[in-house]
Amino acid sequence: MLSKILVPVDGSENSLRALEHALFIAKSTGAQITAMHVIEHPPTVYVESQKLLNDLLSNYRKESTKILDKCKEMAQKSGVNLETIIAEGDAASNITGYAKQGGFDLVVIGSRGLGRLKEMVLGSTSNKVLHNTKCSVLVVK
Numbered sequence: 001m002l003s004k005i006l007v008p009v010d011g012s013e014n015s016l017r018a019l020e021h022a023l024f025i026a027k028s029t030g031a032q033i034t035a036m037h038v039i040e041h042p043p044t045v046y047v048e049s050q051k052l053l054n055d056l057l058s059n060y061r062k063e064s065t066k067i068l069d070k071c072k073e074m075a076q077k078s079g080v081n082l083e084t085i086i087a088e089g090d091a092a093s094n095i096t097g098y099a100k101q102g103g104f105d106l107v108v109i110g111s112r113g114l115g116r117l118k119e120m121v122l123g124s125t126s127n128k129v130l131h132n133t134k135c136s137v138l139v140v141k
């Protein structure tokens with residue numbers, strides 16, 4: 001019933017807490033976990049030149065690898081096998097699309113992430129994923 005879990009991570013404490021929950025579930029169910037990071041492209045109006053955009057993206061890609069390395073380390077400590085995937089573009093639509101395409105049974109996501117405005121219970125990514133994903137979603141606070 002629960003064989004594939006997708007955990008979207010942006011590197012925030014909240015997303016790593018979501019991963020801890022997923023690892024806990026995986027240990028008792030034997031489910032396979034995939035940690036996914038989406039590199040979000042900055043709005044083009046803010047980027048003055050192609051070079052600046054390329055530099056930004058190259059930094060984001062390095063950061064993305066670091067985030068997923070941290071996830072692998074956490075999984076290793078828990079004795080759980082973890083796969084990773086990096087996508088680029090809109091976070092919510094990539095997460096929702098990958099959950100469907102990969103036949104995941106559960107998405108475990110943080111309620112908030114790296115955004116600075118914390119008044120709302122959900123961030124825009126977790127909100128969209130909760131609304132648009134067909135499988136079950138566990139929102140970790």
Ligand SMILES: Nc1ncnc2c1ncn2[C@@H]1O[C@H](COP(=O)(O)OP(=O)(O)O)[C@@H](O)[C@H]1O
Pocket residue numbers: 007008009010012014015018036037038039040091108109110111112113114115116122123124125126127
């Ligand atoms: N770029 C991303 N790639 C993968 N997961 C993400 C990304 N951005 C957000 N998430 C997931 O969504 C959760 C909520 O983040 P988000 O909705 O963006 O809130 P905030 O507005 O506080 O940043 C995070 O804890 C993480 O699990």
Ligand SMILES: [Mg+2]
Pocket residue numbers: 010113114115123125
């Ligand atoms: Mg965010």
